[in-house]
Amino acid sequence: xxxxxxxxxxxxxxxxxxxCSSDATAPETEGAPKDNSSPSATASTSATATATAEASxxxxxxxxxxxxxxxxNKAAAAAQSAGAATTAARRLAACNKITAYPGWRQxxxxxxxxxxxxxxxxxxxxxxxxxxxxxxxxxxxxxxGAQRFTSFADQIDTLLAGLESPARSQQLRSAxxxxxxxxxxxxxxxxxxxxxxxxxxxxxxxASVNADPSASP
Numbered sequence: 458x459x460x461x462x463x464x465x466x467x468x469x470x471x472x473x474x475x476x477c478s479s480d481a482t483a484p485e486t487e488g489a490p491k492d493n494s495s496p497s498a499t500a501s502t503s504a505t506a507t508a509t510a511e512a513s514x515x516x517x518x519x520x521x522x523x524x525x526x527x528x529x530n531k532a533a534a535a536a537q538s539a540g541a542a543t544t545a546a547r548r549l550a551a552c553n554k555i556t557a558y559p560g561w562r563q564x565x566x567x568x569x570x571x572x573x574x575x576x577x578x579x580x581x582x583x584x585x586x587x588x589x590x591x592x593x594x595x596x597x598x599x600x601x602g603a604q605r606f607t608s609f610a611d612q613i614d615t616l617l618a619g620l621e622s623p624a625r626s627q628q629l630r631s632a633x634x635x636x637x638x639x640x641x642x643x644x645x646x647x648x649x650x651x652x653x654x655x656x657x658x659x660x661x662x663x664a665s666v667n668a669d670p671s672a673s674p
Contacts, residue, residue, distance in 0.1 A: 519590045520659040529650070532582040536575030536606075537646070543568045543639060558623075565620045573613040576642075580606035583649075595657040602649030609642045 542548055552564035583603040587596045616638050619631030655663065 518592050520662070521591070521595075521657045525586060525589070525657075528582055528586070529579075532575070532579045533646075533650070536572065536579050539571040539575040540639070540643065540646075543572050562621045566617060569613055569617040569620075573610045573617070576606050576610035576613065580604075580610065583653075591657060595653065598649070598653040598656055602653055605645070605649045609645075612638055612642065 548568055552561065552568065555561040555564055580603045583599045583606065587599045587603070589596075591599075616631050616634060619627040619634070622628060622631075654666065658666070
């Protein structure tokens with residue numbers, strides 16, 4: 458049974474998170490020393506402590522630091538490396554020239570399964586970061602990003618399922634969808650990170666990133 462030739466031309470997006478910020482917190486305020494010698498002294502102490510608390514600034518919100526950036530970039534780089542393999546001319550040619558169905562199927566699995574796993578790892582990393590004490594808008598974008606990369610992985614799994622199907626109609630359908638699917642994922646890969654960057658970094662770091670045209674978000 459002849460296999461279907463898969464042709465593809467995909468550009469892979471670059472890394473998405475650079476830069477870092479510090480988790481600054483407001484200095485602790487020492488309350489006035491207690492004086493229990495009289496009720497009036499206690500009242501004075503209470504009033505002083507209240508006034509001091511009201512005058513103290515609230516703690517600064519927690520933003521992404523270099524650690525969070527490294528976690529995201531590590532997962533993103535691994536996914537992109539796996540994605541690049543799915544479009545490498547040498548790898549595609551090797552799969553396309555196989556005529557025996559079992560070997561042909563295994564070839565596409567070796568190409569696509571690591572990419573699916575890498576996309577799921579990105580989703581898992583973003584989900585883990587949602588547990589951090591980041592601004593609500595940041596956690597919301599992380600949640601949206603995790604859903605987006607889970608969807609990307611599902612699209613790759615669907616593509617692979619069609620290529621592995623014994624039905625020639627399913628094989629043909631996935632072969633035709635191979636290039637459009639990978640192009641669509643590559644084109645949308647950076648957007649979740651771009652959105653998260655705008656709300657997950659401190660204003661100082663964000664201003665620096667946005668002011669540098671060569672900087673990746």
